Amino acid sequence: MIELSNKTALVVGGSGGIGAAIALTLARQGANVAITYARSAERAQSVIEQVRQAGRKGFAIQADALERGATARAVEAAVSEFGKVDILVSAAGVFDAAPIDELDGHRFDATFDIHVRSVFEAAKAAVPHMQDGGTIVAIGSAFGQVANFPGLSIYTASKAAVAGLTRALARELGSRGITVNTVNPGPTDTEMNPADPERNPHSVAHAKMMAIGRYGKPEEVAALVAFLASEHGRLITGQAINADGGWTA
Template sequence: MTTTLNDKVALVTGGSRGIGAGIALRLAQDGADVALTYRQDAERAAMVVKQIEALGRRALAIQADGADPVAVEGAVDRTAAELGRLDILVNNAAVFLVGALDELGSAEVEQTIAVNVRAPYVAARAALRHLGDGGRIISIGSNVGERAVFPGLTLYAMSKTALVGLTRGLARELGPRAITVNLVNPGPTDTDANPADGPNAAAISGFTAVGRYARPADIAATVAHLASPEAGYVTGAVVNVDGGFTS
C-alpha cells in the first residue's frame, strides 16, 4: 500500500461494481478515504465498503440514481459532510443502452443523457463547493467514443464523446485553482457487464493491439495516477487505456 493519497477523500460514482469498484479500491490502497454511489445493489456496495475498511480507510456507500440530479448533488455534499472534505471526484456511473437509431426512443435518449452527461456536469458543479486548490475531477469515458466498431452504439458513443467537451472546458475554467480535470477512456474491460469470456469477447479482443481485455485494476491504475500529486501538470487530457483499440 502506498501513501500517495493520504488525508485525501474521494467520491467514485457507480463504485459498487466493475471499473468503479476497482477505482474505489485502488484509491483506498493509495491512502484515500472513499465514498461510492450505487443505484440498486446495496449488498455489493457494502462489500466494497468492507474491502476499503479492511485497508484501514474510511468508506461510505450512498444510494443515488445518476438520472436524478438532486440525488447526484446530494451524494457530493454528503461525502464532504460525513468524511470531512472532498479532494477527488471520479465520474464513473453510466448506462449502456444499445440499439439502432430507429429502435431507441425518447426515454432511452433521456436516460442516457441524464446519467452519462448531465450527472457528471452536476457532480462537478457540486464538487466545486468543496474542492480545494489541487483538487481532481476525473471522468470515465469509453473507447466507443473514439471508435464505434459495431452498429447500434450511436447513442452511447454520443454521450461519452460529450465528456471530452466537459473535460476540456472545465480544465480551462479550473486551471487557475490548480484543479485538474481529465478523461480516461477504457477499452474492453472484464466486468460482469462485459465479461472477457462472453459471446462476443473474441471479436472484441481482436480489435485491440494486445489481443485481450483489460482488468478493472488496469483502468484504476491510470485514475490513481491522475488523482495523485505527481499528475498536477496533466489537465484537459483524454487518456485511452484501451490496449491499442483506438490505435
C-alpha cells in the same frame, strides 16, 4: 509510489466493475472513500468493507445517477462525512446499443442523464468544497472516439460529450490547480462486458481487435485514475486518455 494519504474521494458508481476497482485502488493508496450505488446496498457494502480492510474510512450512499440531483446530493453527503472532497470520480454508466430506428427520446435522455448530466451535477456540487489542487475524473469510453459497430449512436454521442465537458471544466478550473480529465477504457473485463467467451460471445472477436490481444482489467483503468489523482498527474488536465489496450490504435 502513488501517495493519497489525507485525501478524500467520492466515486459515483463505485459499487461494481471499474468504479469498484477505482474505489479500492484509491483506498489502498491512502484515500478515504465514499461510493454511490443505485440499487444493491449489499454489493456496495462489500466494497466498503474492503475499503475499511485497507485501513481507510469508507461509506456508501444510495444515489441513482439517472435521477436528477442525485449525484449532487451524494457530494453533499460525502462532504458532511469527510469535510471536503479532494478526488471526484464519475464512473456510473449504462450501455444502450440499438439501431437508431429502435431508439427514442426516453432512451436518449436516460443515457445522457447518466453519462453527462450526472457528471456535470457532481462537479458543480464538488468544486465549492474542493481545495486547490483537487482532481476530477470522468470515466468515458473508447467508443467516445470510434463507433466501429452499428447501434452506438447515443452511447458514442454521450461519451464524446463527457470528453468535451471535461475539457471545458479543465480550462475553467485550471487557475485553482484542479485537474479535470476523462479516462476512456476499451473492452474491460467486468460483469457488464465479461472477457469469458461462455458469458460473452463477442469477447474473442473484441480481444482480437485490441493491440495487446486481450481485455483490460478494471484494476488497470483504476491505476491510471490513481495516477491522475496523485502529485505525479498534476500536469495532465483537459485530456481524454485512452486505457484501451490499443482498441483505437
